[in-house]
Amino acid sequence: MSKTQIPAPGALDHVDTWIFDLDNTLYPAHCRLFDQIDRRIADFIGNFFSVDHVEAKRIQKSYFKEFGTSLRGLMMRHGLSPEEYLNYVHDIDFSSLQPADKLNGALNRLPGRKLIFTNADVPYAERVMDRLGIRHHFEEIYDIAAADYVPKPFPEAYATLINRYSVRPKTSTFFEDIARNLAPARALGMTTVWVRHDDAYSSWGADEVEVHYTTDDLATWLDAAVDGLAPAKAPSSD
Numbered sequence: 001m002s003k004t005q006i007p008a009p010g011a012l013d014h015v016d017t018w019i020f021d022l023d024n025t026l027y028p029a030h031c032r033l034f035d036q037i038d039r040r041i042a043d044f045i046g047n048f049f050s051v052d053h054v055e056a057k058r059i060q061k062s063y064f065k066e067f068g069t070s071l072r073g074l075m076m077r078h079g080l081s082p083e084e085y086l087n088y089v090h091d092i093d094f095s096s097l098q099p100a101d102k103l104n105g106a107l108n109r110l111p112g113r114k115l116i117f118t119n120a121d122v123p124y125a126e127r128v129m130d131r132l133g134i135r136h137h138f139e140e141i142y143d144i145a146a147a148d149y150v151p152k153p154f155p156e157a158y159a160t161l162i163n164r165y166s167v168r169p170k171t172s173t174f175f176e177d178i179a180r181n182l183a184p185a186r187a188l189g190m191t192t193v194w195v196r197h198d199d200a201y202s203s204w205g206a207d208e209v210e211v212h213y214t215t216d217d218l219a220t221w222l223d224a225a226v227d228g229l230a231p232a233k234a235p236s237s238d
Helices: 033-049 053-067 070-078 082-089 101-109 122-132 155-165 179-188 218-227
Strands: 017-020 113-117 140-142 172-176 191-195 213-215
Touching: 033 053, 033 070, 033 082, 053 070, 070 082, 101 218, 113 155, 122 140, 140 155, 155 179, 172 179, 179 191, 213 218
Parallel strands: 017 113, 017 172, 113 140, 172 191, 191 213
Antiparallel strands: none
16 A cells, blocks of 8 residues: 655645655665665674674664664774775665666656765765666765764754755755654754655654655655646756
């Protein structure tokens, strides 16, 4: 059953900036791309601490919940330099990602600025977007390095994004697959769209934030949003 809540006509006429998470948001979770990263994070932690897989997963999930990313936990508690970690965990097979023609068309119709806000790094984000065929739509990639390695959902990461790119929260919409990462955006006045999926972590924090819209099909949601924009704002699809 679809979980898409379609915005009413005119509801998003005020929006001039569209901010997108990357993993499991711009591509569907069923691609299982992030599963590879998740395994490599556990492998990295296992090697770092010389522990078995079970203990590595425990540390990984504990750090993710407390620090927003396992990387942040390793940096804060153990002084890890991030480059080796990021290179290791993003060394994956991208073949499960195929050109996202429907999403490409929806983004082409969507007026305004489009930004990426990811806890990953730029080289990885570029590879994902190149595989999807959508990189050309985005003005900037705001990655974990640009955020000084402070990840979502910490408010400082959102504040840096706003200041760096002169974002006006009340005229922005933020798309994210993890519910708790939408809370700071909602508090700032952004319109929030939860791109939910069936993995348990997608619902973390769902009972603590009232999102504006929910969808399990980003391209369909975007098409509906554009259809509901005032005619003067919606661009030609020619």
